[in-house]
Amino acid sequence: MKASSPFRFWPGAVAVAILVAVPFVASGYITALTLSLLMYVALAYGWNLISGYTGYVSFGQVAFFGVGGYTCAILAKAGMNWLVGSLIGGVIAGLLAVVLGLVMLRLKGAYFAIGMLGLAQLFAAVAGALKRVTNGSTGIFLPPSLSLVPVYLALLSLALTAVVGTAILHRSTFGLRLMAIREDEEAAESLGIHTTVYKIIAFSISAVVIALAGGVMTWYISFIDPQSAFPAALNLTMVIMAVFGGPGTVWGPLVGASTLGIIAELLWANYPGLYLVIYGVILLLIVLYIPQGVVPSLSKLLRRRGAAETVRKGRRGAVA
Amino acid sequence: MPEPLLVVRDVEKHFGGVHAIQGCSFEVGAKTITGLVGPNGCGKTTMFNLITGTFRPDSGAVIYAGRDVTGLRPHVMAQLGVARTYQLTRVFKSMSVLQNLLTVPFDQSSGERKQWAVEVLAAVGLAEEADATAGDLSFGDQKLLEFARVFMLHPKLVLLDEIFAGISPALQERQMRVIRDFRARLGVTFLVVDHTMRVIMNLCQEVLVMNHGQILAQGAPAEISRNDRVIEAYLGNRSAMKGVDHHRD
Numbered sequence: 001m002k003a004s005s006p007f008r009f010w011p012g013a014v015a016v017a018i019l020v021a022v023p024f025v026a027s028g029y030i031t032a033l034t035l036s037l038l039m040y041v042a043l044a045y046g047w048n049l050i051s052g053y054t055g056y057v058s059f060g061q062v063a064f065f066g067v068g069g070y071t072c073a074i075l076a077k078a079g080m081n082w083l084v085g086s087l088i089g090g091v092i093a094g095l096l097a098v099v100l101g102l103v104m105l106r107l108k109g110a111y112f113a114i115g116m117l118g119l120a121q122l123f124a125a126v127a128g129a130l131k132r133v134t135n136g137s138t139g140i141f142l143p144p145s146l147s148l149v150p151v152y153l154a155l156l157s158l159a160l161t162a163v164v165g166t167a168i169l170h171r172s173t174f175g176l177r178l179m180a181i182r183e184d185e186e187a188a189e190s191l192g193i194h195t196t197v198y199k200i201i202a203f204s205i206s207a208v209v210i211a212l213a214g215g216v217m218t219w220y221i222s223f224i225d226p227q228s229a230f231p232a233a234l235n236l237t238m239v240i241m242a243v244f245g246g247p248g249t250v251w252g253p254l255v256g257a258s259t260l261g262i263i264a265e266l267l268w269a270n271y272p273g274l275y276l277v278i279y280g281v282i283l284l285l286i287v288l289y290i291p292q293g294v295v296p297s298l299s300k301l302l303r304r305r306g307a308a309e310t311v312r313k314g315r316r317g318a319v320a
Numbered sequence: 321m322p323e324p325l326l327v328v329r330d331v332e333k334h335f336g337g338v339h340a341i342q343g344c345s346f347e348v349g350a351k352t353i354t355g356l357v358g359p360n361g362c363g364k365t366t367m368f369n370l371i372t373g374t375f376r377p378d379s380g381a382v383i384y385a386g387r388d389v390t391g392l393r394p395h396v397m398a399q400l401g402v403a404r405t406y407q408l409t410r411v412f413k414s415m416s417v418l419q420n421l422l423t424v425p426f427d428q429s430s431g432e433r434k435q436w437a438v439e440v441l442a443a444v445g446l447a448e449e450a451d452a453t454a455g456d457l458s459f460g461d462q463k464l465l466e467f468a469r470v471f472m473l474h475p476k477l478v479l480l481d482e483i484f485a486g487i488s489p490a491l492q493e494r495q496m497r498v499i500r501d502f503r504a505r506l507g508v509t510f511l512v513v514d515h516t517m518r519v520i521m522n523l524c525q526e527v528l529v530m531n532h533g534q535i536l537a538q539g540a541p542a543e544i545s546r547n548d549r550v551i552e553a554y555l556g557n558r559s560a561m562k563g564v565d566h567h568r569d
């Protein structure tokens with residue numbers, strides 16, 4: 001079962017082909033739903049890198065969503081192409097994360113998590129105060145985007161890059177070193193790993209992914225204000241999705257974002273009043289019964305099955 | 321005594337009111353296996369932390385391979401070839417045994433790294449467990465894993481903090497064999513902290529005795545076990561010194 005095996009390659013290729021076809025063949029509703037799932041996928045992978053792999057659980061990565069969003073909005077307003085504006089937003093967020101990381105990544109555990117939450121709120125306050133650039137709480141209105149297709153394809157590319165990048169990271173020495181930092185930072189350092197540098201790189205790439213999503217979504221929504229740029233709920237959503245699927249795994253965020261995204265949509269459509277209650281109960285059950293997330297639990301189950309199967313086959317072989 | 325690889329000179333360390341290391345000086349000869357013993361709380365682990373840069377000495381100097389390395393950060397010391405284990409084992413629990421090793425070193429291709437990891441695992445007797453999750457290993461095997469991981473750095477100086485504690489004599493023998501073998505084949509220098517006198521006396525050419533953050537005595541194991549001041553320092557701990565002479569090789 002090597003990665004190069006055609007059996008692992010084909011389902012992925014088919015899935016990608018279907019996803020590319022969606023905006024051209026599916027209804028507007030399905031396209032819009034898939035589009036928001038793709039955004040969740042990208043965000044969950046961005047969060048997974050710094051929090052799932054490196055162990056620095058952040059409740060404020062959404063800060064970079066807003067940085068990407070505002071950069072795109074301001075540049076688009078000035079006449080720049082929205083995609084270029086989003087890419088510049090990604091670069092700015094990445095550089096900003098290097099500077100902020102130098103300070104924030106000295107904090108550990110809950111202090112880092114809450115410090116990031118505070119940072120995101122600070123960003124929102126600053127965005128509200130810088131009226132001349134951001135138009136304050138009135139927000140920036142952009143010309144409505146006439147076609148979903150470019151936005152959809154941009155988010156699809158981002159989500160795919162995040163998935164493939166994580167798959168590569170997972171097998172790389174760089175990835176192993178991030179995991180080592182998560183497991184025991186002092187021991188990692190005693191092995192010669194310059195932990196500060198590794199953490200900052202992970203934090204910065206995470207910021208780039210999340211900012212790119214923010215830029216594209218801002219163009220899609222055609223509006224940004226401090227509340228839509230830095231929604232605390234969105235940060236919670238990316239945490240929950242990655243944790244549900246399995247943080248620090250290649251497929252966890254994909255499973256988490258698509259499953260919870262679809263469940264949320266179905267609940268919201270069918271039980272608008274009870275949506276949040278049911279959603280909360282589901283999350284509670286998950287945390288109680290599969291705290292490691294879906295992907296690790298499933299693969300453990302399959303491995304146990306596989307082992308049992310081998311034993312059974314072995315016995316049969318022995319009898320024959 | 322051979323050319324020293326490590327020189328500790330007049331090192332002092334306070335923790336608030338606790339004067340943990342009190343003007344400590346000693347040398348560790350290159351390619352030797354040197355023991356560092358002393359009663360609980362006398363400053364052995366603190367000394368390791370000062371050598372590896374986990375703590376910065378209040379004053380004094382640490383010279384390694386002829387270079388003043390006082391206060392260099394732990395990752396720099398590791399890259400210079402100083403590797404250590406921890407008294408309370410620190411393996412990367414949710415990673416596999418092999419992954420624990422493959423996090424280092426830095427100057428090798430992943431192929432070379434893997435080959436070396438397999439060799440090291442075979443040497444300590446963990447080859448069968450390569451794909452096991454580190455956190456699922458027994459206490460003894462986790463100690464072996466941390467011990468094995470040290471060699472991934474291709475270290476020149478290895479500091480071992482009680483790796484023999486609480487594991488079976490058979491495993492202890494295996495660890496001693498690996499230490500002797502790496503010293504003989506690759507010229508690795510070892511500084512070994514342990515309370516298991518049988519092991520220290522058996523393994524080391526030179527033993528440093530520490531008490532109250534100072535070096536009390538230094539010499540060959542046989543001399544040390546006859547030294548009155550050493551026996552006094554261990555008064556409450558006489559059983560530890562018992563049988564030392566019978567276990568020399």
Ligand SMILES: Nc1ncnc2c1ncn2[C@@H]1O[C@H](COP(=O)(O)OP(=O)(O)OP(=O)(O)O)[C@@H](O)[C@H]1O
Nearest residue numbers: 335338340358359360361362363364365366367407
């Ligand atoms: N981080 C620290 N903060 C405060 N005090 C410390 C710290 N580390 C060590 N000490 C104190 O320094 C002294 C030496 O401790 P150390 O752990 O070095 O002893 P040790 O020789 O390794 O003992 P043991 O044989 O029990 O492992 C002790 O009094 C200890 O309480």
Ligand SMILES: [Mg+2]
Nearest residue numbers: 364365366407
């Ligand atoms: Mg100690």
